[in-house]
Amino acid sequence: MLLAAMCGILAPGRAGAGVDHELAALTAALPACEAARAHCIGIQLHVPVAADRGDAVIAHADWLAVQLAEANRHFAPIEVGFQVVGADALPAGAGRVATPADRDAVAEGRLTGKVIHVFITGQLDDVDQPGEVIRGVTWHLRGGDRKYVILSTVAPERVLAHELGHVFGLPHSGYAISIMNKRPRTEPPIEQRTFADAELAAMRPALRRLLRDQLADLAR
Numbered sequence: 001m002l003l004a005a006m007c008g009i010l011a012p013g014r015a016g017a018g019v020d021h022e023l024a025a026l027t028a029a030l031p032a033c034e035a036a037r038a039h040c041i042g043i044q045l046h047v048p049v050a051a052d053r054g055d056a057v058i059a060h061a062d063w064l065a066v067q068l069a070e071a072n073r074h075f076a077p078i079e080v081g082f083q084v085v086g087a088d089a090l091p092a093g094a095g096r097v098a099t100p101a102d103r104d105a106v107a108e109g110r111l112t113g114k115v116i117h118v119f120i121t122g123q124l125d126d127v128d129q130p131g132e133v134i135r136g137v138t139w140h141l142r143g144g145d146r147k148y149v150i151l152s153t154v155a156p157e158r159v160l161a162h163e164l165g166h167v168f169g170l171p172h173s174g175y176a177i178s179i180m181n182k183r184p185r186t187e188p189p190i191e192q193r194t195f196a197d198a199e200l201a202a203m204r205p206a207l208r209r210l211l212r213d214q215l216a217d218l219a220r
Contacts, residue, residue, distance in 0.1 A: 019049055022057055023087040029061040030068055033081035033218065039207065040218035042085035042115040043068075046106065048094040048122070057087075058095055058153055059120045067151070067160040074161040074179060074194050078203055082164070083218070085115060095122040097150055103127075103139045107148055111141070114216035116167060117148040118160070124152040135159045138166035146214065158193075169206040170199050 026047075033040035045064075047057040064084070072081050094106050097119075106119045126132035135155040140147045149163040162179050173180040175196035177188055195203070211217050 019057065019089050023047065023089060026057065026059070026061050026064070027084050027087050030065055030084045031072075033083045034072070037072075037076075037081035037219060038079035039211070040081045040083060041215055042113075042218055043082050044113065044115045044117050045084055045087035046090050046094075046110060046117065046119045047087055048090040048120065049092050050095065050122075057089065058122050063153065066157045067155070070157045071161040071164055074158070075164070077195070077200050078207060080207060081219075082116070085218075090119070094119070096125070097121045097123070098125040100127050103137070103150060104141055106150065107139070107141060111144075111146050111148060114214060116164070116215065119148065119150045120153060121150060122153050124150055136163045138163045165195065165199070165203070168203040168210070170195075170202065173199065175199070 023045075027045070045059070047059045050056055050058050068082060068084065075081065088110075090106060097103055097106060106121075107117065111117055124134050124137060126134045133154075134152070136149065136151045136159040138147050138149055147167045149160070149167065151160055151163065158179050165180050170180050172182055173196065174183070175181055175198070176185060177193055178196045178199060179193050180195070180199060181193075
C-alpha cells in the first residue's frame with residue numbers, strides 16, 4: 001500500500017509552498033527546550049499531507065505540543081529535553097502505515113542528521129495482530145541500529161514519551177508506576193505514572209551513548 005504511494009504524490013523535498021509554510025508554522029508553534037535542561041535533543045518530524053484537504057498536513061500543533069510537553073516532563077529527572085528542529089512532508093499514502101515494509105518505507109533515505117526522527121501517520125496497524133491498530137511504535141531499518149518513532153495522530157498524550165523510552169533502550173516493563181508498562185491496572189492513577197527509578201538509571205548511560213554516536217546536544 002504505502003510502498004507504491006511513496007513513489008508518487010509527494011516526493012521528499014518536493015512539498016508545495018503552502019505545505020512548506022504550514023510545516024514551518026507548525027515547527028515554530030512548538031516549544032523549545034527549557035534553558036535549565038542540561039541536554040536538549042532535536043526531533044525531526046515527518047508529516048503526511050492529506051490530499052482530500054488540499055494537501056494540508058495531518059498533524060495539529062496543539063496535539064504535537066501536548067506530546068512534546070509530556071515527553072519533556074517524563075525525561076526531566078535525567079535533565080533531558082526535546083524540541084522539534086524541523087519538519088518535512090510525506091506522501092498522502094503515509095497516512096496509513098500497515099505493514100513492516102511500510103514502516104521501512106517511510107524512513108528510507110530520511111534518517112539523516114543527529115536528531116530523533118518521528119514519523120506521523122493517521123493509522124498505524126498492529127503487524128502482530130491483524131485487524132488491530134496501535135498508537136505508536138519504535139522501529140529500525142533492517143541491518144541498522146538507528147531507531148525512529150512512528151506516531152499515530154490518535155495517540156494519547158504519553159505515547160511519544162513511551163516511544164522515546166524505547167529509543168533510549170528501555171523495554172516494556174512490569175513496574176506499576178512506569179509508562180513503559182502496557183498492562184491494564186488501576187494503581188497508581190494514570191496521571192502519576194512516569195519512568196521507574198530503575199528505568200531512569202538505565203537511561204543515563206544510554207543517553208551518553210546516543211550523544212556520542214547518534215545525536216547532537218543542542219544545549220552544548
